[in-house]
Amino acid sequence: MSRRRIGQETLQLGSGPSRGRSSLDALAALIDWVPIARDLDVISCAAKGEPAWPPLALFKALLIAVWYDLSDIKLAEALDDRASFRRFCWFSGSEPTPERTAFVRFRKALAIHGLERTLFATITDQLAAKTITVKTGTLVDATIIESASKQDGEARWVGRRGKPAVHGFKAHVGADADTSLVEQIAVTSANVADSKAGPAAVPDDPGEVFADSAYRGRHFGDAVRAKGGTPRIAATSMWGRDEAETLARLDAWNRPIHRIRQRIEKIFGTWKRSYGLRRMRWRGMAKATLQIHLTAIAYNLKRAMAITTAA
Incomplete structure (x- = not known):
């Protein structure tokens, strides 16, 4: 195949001309x-x-x-x-x-x-080798992204408690609990339940897996254990004879889970506020999957640079 030659007559894979660093x-x-x-x-x-x-x-x-x-x-x-x-x-x-x-x-x-997953894995493996020393835990959550058009036949409507329904897709994400690097991604239409798609967002050997109550149930918990992890899922209720004592146990269980799990919200916030993922740019599942993976790659590169610079 014929390709252009760029950058002083050749495509070099090192650093570019040194004029004003950025x-x-x-x-x-x-x-x-x-x-x-x-x-x-x-x-x-x-x-x-x-x-x-x-x-x-x-x-x-x-x-x-x-x-x-x-x-x-x-x-x-x-x-x-x-x-x-x-x-x-x-x-x-x-x-x-x-x-x-x-x-x-x-x-x-x-x-x-279908190169978005290959590229994501190639880059993320390099970044993880630079930043993750010992794997201790994984954050799992999902975020809904509005479709580029209501005529996108591969997107779906989903209702949200106290908020307007959204027509779009859902990104299911697993991120390292310590570095907040995104490690695993699954993309579905917006109406797919978190607990159903959640296992696809869990990496191998995830350590403790922190997730909210949407991931309750055997399906997700068994998938986490099958990959060598321990589920830490927020509870909505507990059995007990005394109401005050039961509520205290429920709070004691949920508080550390929420404290750690909330770190993934900063990832989604960066994607949507800074990287334009408030809505999809293009129609269709394939292009939605590509956009989300490109966003995750861009985020991981910036996050890894911040970690290595601070070290």
């Missing part, structure tokens, strides 16, 4: 991009009759779009204009950069090949 330069140096380039090597999404852009450069551009909440048009404009964006994607200062349609084609190719 946070993107630190992110570029955080991991080894060679395995990611290898994962992407199956993709060629050029316009007819043109050489293809290097897929790693396009993938890095999509991460920039998540971090800065940019549409395809704004991403193309910013990549053409901002030196730090060019360095991160390894474009030299004078050469052309991809147009909006290149990102559309690339995203379609990612979804067709």
